[in-house]
Amino acid sequence: MNDRLAPNALLDPSDTFAERHLGSDAEEQRAMLAALGYGDLEELVAATVPASIRQAEPLRLSGLDDERPLGEHELLERLGQIAAKNRVFRSLIGMGYADCLVPAVIQRNVLENPGWYTPYTPYQAEISQGRLEALLNFQTLVADLTALPVANASLLDEATAAAEAMTMAYNAAKGRRGVFFAAADCHPQTLAVVETRATGLGIEVVVGDPATAELDQRLCGVLLQYPSTDGRLHDLAPVAERARAAGALTIVACDLLALTLLRPPGAFGADVAVGNSQRFGVPLGYGGPHAAFLACDERLKRLLPGRVIGVSKDARGRLAYRMAMQTREQHIRREKATSNICTAQVLLAIMAGMYAVYHGPEGLRRIARRVRLLTRVLAAGLERLGCTLPDGPVFDTLRVELDAERHGTADEVIARAHTRRINLRRLGAGALGITLDERSDRHEVEALWTIVDGYRAPSFNAGQLAVEIGEEPPPAPHARDGEILRHPVFHLYRTEHEMLRYLNRLERRDLSLTTSMIPLGSCTMKLNATSEMLPVSWPAFNALHPFAPVAQATGYRELIRQLETWLCEITGFDAFSFQPNSGAQGEYSGLMTIRAYHRSRGDDARDVCLIPVSAHGTNPASAVMAGLTVVPVACDERGNVDLADVRAKAAAHAPRLAALMITYPSTHGVFEESIREVCDAIHQAGGQVYLDGANLNAQVGLCRPAEYGADVAHLNLHKTFCIPHGGGGPGMGPIGVKSHLAPFLPTHPVIPVGGPQAFGTVAAAPWGSPSILPISWVYIALMGGRGLTDASRLAILHANYVAHRLGGEYKVLYRGERGRVAHELILDLRPFKKSAGVEAEDVAKRLMDYGFHAPTMSFPVPGTLMIEPTESESKAELDRFCDALLAIREEIRAIEDGRLDPVDNPLKNA
Ligand SMILES: Cc1ncc(COP(=O)(O)O)c(C=O)c1O
Known part of the structure; x- marks a missing residue:
């Protein structure tokens, strides 16, 4: 019994969290402090963190009472009340996101299993064989379905994958072709991200109809969507052929489920295929996280961004897996890197790969055939009800032109659908988009007829129409020939027992935080507590479509606003953008924000970025992507950024100085005393300070980046704020800014977010990967x-x-x-x-x-x-x-x- 507890404190919750998160208790701390020669923790901190940057008052967070910390259970109840403000409708909006049935065996044993979600990127092959095999399954799945031989082990989302593919095309042409063509019927968020990315690289993007556009020798690449955003299947082979004749690469954004039935991009002339694997057993998550894929022709493999897993041999000649190409190689290339991707979407790629292992080719094709037949039945019924549908084959998405007199406007139909808790896509005043998915069934199809036809029940039903139209394969040239997924792994684990044991066998080959500490410097492999993880599986958080009307996401808005307030209080910044899906994407976003700020002041010439030689490789890579010229800054023999060199370079480049990127405490693991002077020198030369916040774990509550001189910083929520690393992703890299930069924060073409003078869009979803934000929210609220x-x-x-x-x-x-x-x-x-x-x-x-x-x-x-x-x-x-x-x-x-x-x-x- 703890006699020191006052009776009223004894009435407080018994399941408070801090003591579960913090590894050493008071006695152990005393022992460690004694070994170091300090009387208490504050003495040690005073000897470590420069007095000049310490925050004046203790960290207090809005709505949290340090005298009465919350218990884990009551906090989850409180979060449950916030989650309940989200209204989960069936979203038939499509646009690259389709709901699916997450196999329970994968949900429990991968998504909800710390053995899978807590490891780090598989740099140490000897203790990562399970993850490496699982990622190889993902690559095999992608390569097989796209019919392109080389696939990577995930990118952040479909839109950034398309942007990465554009960069590949630009580099394949050695930067000599500065124009990129994108089909107007790509998803709008993909076009927005591609256009934004192009500005930094100085590429001109032309958007148009590929069937009629002139494809000439100025083009480095052509981006097409198959099926198109409104569901049409165009024969893209002639476009690919014209692109090839002009010397440009053809990039096809595609849908893996559709490709189980449709002719793959590799067979109709594509050089690169990209897309989102979300519908392979990953929840919608209000936009993420999901794994994007990128596959390419053999001759482009050296330009491939991200990590690639390969088959090798161990010392005894037995089959073993390893990372064959990895971003670290890009990192070593620093400003010569062709991509800044580091954290990707490993956990979600593993889920998608396992979904294919679980269903196998027949199971996947059955799901695809069912979705396609339901869509054709829906189309046949809508035509009978007076709607007009474009001619030509479809997979899962219909463009529906309404008869205004009979059906009313698109808005009226959408409003009727809302009364039945269904979301549809508006494609114009009199047109709708409807996308069916694995969750759809005959009742849903019948409900849609009733909704479109002003609540009048049709005189036919789905079963009758299915018999009438019959199942037929996609017509030529769209039908896929031959078998898919012949690799044995997609045939061996059909029963749940076999699947369970396969997952467990792989998990046991790896080392995660369930085994022992993972002391990776710069990675902050801290506790990812179970209470933090539970809400990720709640449908109220993970079943929303990213483009559902914002009125259905009130709970999310509250959670994101609260998290933003707390992060502002922690860092001293005035506003945050939650769009970036990784630290590196945060770097790029922050630098683009800085550029937009300079431009708004007529300072167009500011294009130099100072970066210490000790910086993480993503820093120079991101700077180049933002169109900046990197000038390295020296470090002294003690590992500190050389203040004299900063001053000299800032002065030498003053008219062109855009920013300094600096990591604090430094990547050398030291709180540099001169950080304020470094920031002052940059400001005096008219530059902005970008702080790489990877090391924030040493600062929370002790000092605030915005107070000692940073103008913008990214936070790796997957380090300091407990989002698990998932074996190399997911992550979140929100950026905090001072008020003068807030107007330039990124926006989104479908759901407007960010500032009024936003520089563009960096991710497919407005708030990046919202379904993992509750993890950081719970951590902060409990601590x-x-x-x-x-x-x-x-x-x-x-x-x-x-x-x-x-x-x-x-x-x-x-x-x-x-x-x-x-x-x-x-x-x-x-x-x-x-x-x-x-x-x-x-x-x-x-x-x-x-x-x-x-x-x-x-x-x-x-x-x-x-x-x-x-x-x-x-x-x-x-x-x-x-x-x-x-x-x-x-x-x-x-x-x-x-x-x-x-x-x-x-x-x-x-
Ligand atoms: C110092 C530093 N900066 C940037 C990054 C990139 O972050 P992310 O992997 O989230 O893209 C890392 C990642 O390890 C890092 O350690």
């Missing part, structure tokens, strides 16, 4: 201002404790002025190469033998390991990890002393 501040303090304590325990045997590369690291530390292993022939990779692999995931290898300094323990690990786990590294140091010493063979030793054989 409160005090809990979040404690999390930062403990992240710093744990890192310094690890540095202390290892510092005698390993060199800790960089420390702050008072000898302290921030929330992560870099161990320099380069000396061991000379003394024992041991490299960072050997130590990383040996750690796996001790049951740990390796720390981040060779970033930001080659030959080093970067460790980030986070606040969530217990002292016991930290000690276990330090003991493992100390034992490895002994093994290195044995090699150095000649007690172990330099080649045949536990490190080299790890």
Whole structure:
């Protein structure tokens, strides 16, 4: 019994959260502080975080009472009340999103399973074989259905995948062809993202009808949609042929379910195929997260963005998987990179791949045939009721021209549909779009007839019309020949038992946070608590279509507004955009915001971006995508950004200076004392400061980026704010801005968001991936201002404790002025190469033998390991990890002393 609890406190909830999230208790903290020579946490923080940037008052968050923290259950009840304000209608809006039946075995054992949702990107192949196989299934699925041989392991959404494909086309033409053609019947959000992306790269986008447009030699590529946004199946082969004759690439945005029946893009001349795999068993999620795909012809594979999984052999010659191409390669190329994609949509790609494994080719084709027949039955009935439908074959989407006298206007039909809790797409004053999906059935089709015909019940039913029109394959040239998905994996796991065991077998080959700490520096692999994850599965959050009328998403609006308020209070910014789906996409969005701001002031010439050499590779890659010229800034021997060099470069480029991108605390794991001076120097030269917020976990409650000089920053919600990494995604990279930048925040062509002078659109959905926002909301609500501040303090304590325990045997590369690291530390292993022939990779692999995931290898300094323990690990786990590294140091010493063979030793054989 805890006698210290006052009776009224005893009446408070017994399931408060902070002590579950924070790894070390008061006694363990005292022990660690004593080892470091500090009396309390505040003393340590004062020695770590520069006094010049500390926030003046404790962090308080609106609506949260630190004296009375919420219990997990009452908070979830409160969130349930917010969720209940969302109204979940059947959305037959289409536009790249189709509802589906998530197989329960996949929902429970992948989406809701920390064994699948907590691992990091599979950089360490030895402990990622399960995920790698699952991702290879996804790639095989995409390559097979698109009939293009090389597919990547996901992109952020269909719209950005189309933009990435445009960049491929531009680069394939070596930048010599500056025009890109896009068919007007692509989804509007795809056109918006492509047009925005083109501005940064200086590409001119021409939108038109591909059947009549002149395709000439100025074009690098042509983007087509199959089926089109309003459901039509055009024969695209002649367009592809004309594009080829003009020397341009053909890119086809397509639908994987339709391709089980339709001629694949690779067979009608496409060089690249892109699309959204959401309807393969992933909830709508009000826009995301979902996995987009990109497949291409063999000759373009070197230009492929994102990660590609390949088949290889292990040391004993057995089949093994590994990342064959990865974004890190792009990162190493920095400003020469062709894409900035880093975090992608791995968890969702795994779900989509597993959906295909579960259903197999026959199951998928049955779903597709059913959807197509229902759509044709719907069409036949609508024609009988006086609607006009375009001639030609369809898959799942109809363009319906209404008879004004009989049916009324599109708005009237849409209003009637709302009374039956159905959403339809408005395609004009007298036209509708209707998309059926896996959830559709004969009753829905009959209800649609009744709705369109002014609530009059038709004199026929769906069964009768199905018999009348019969099932027939898509007509030539659209029908697909031959088998699909012949790989054995799509034939082996048809029963639920087999599927369950397959999922479990793969999961057991991987290391996730369910096994041990994952000390990846810069990645913040902290607790992803179960209470945070539960709401992701609630239909009130995950069953909304992204373009459902906003009046149906009142709960979401409240949640997003609240989250924005809290993030503003935490960072000091004035407004946020939730559109970016990753940190790198946040970087790009932030820089585009800065550019729009400069332009609005007539400062068009500002196109130089200063970036320290220690920056993450996505920083220069994003700057180039935003049309900026990168000028590197030096770091000094202590790892700090060289203030003199910043001043010199800012002055030298003053008339053209757009921005500085800086990570704080630095990627070297240090709170630099000079951050204010650095920001001042940029402002004095007329530039803006972009802060890479990947390291916010060391700052919450201690200092605010907007107060010490940042104008805009992205936050990786998948680091600091507990969205799990999902094996390499999903993520969210919202950007916070000061008020002068708010008017330029990104908008959306379907649901207007952002500022009145928005620079454009960066994602397919208005708020990126809303269904994972409840994770961060729950984390913040449960922790409160005090809990979040404690999390930062403990992240710093744990890192310094690890540095202390290892510092005698390993060199800790960089420390702050008072000898302290921030929330992560870099161990320099380069000396061991000379003394024992041991490299960072050997130590990383040996750690796996001790049951740990390796720390981040060779970033930001080659030959080093970067460790980030986070606040969530217990002292016991930290000690276990330090003991493992100390034992490895002994093994290195044995090699150095000649007690172990330099080649045949536990490190080299790890
Ligand atoms: C310092 C830093 N900046 C940017 C990024 C890119 O973020 P994301 O992977 O969410 O695109 C990362 C990711 O690891 C990072 O560590």
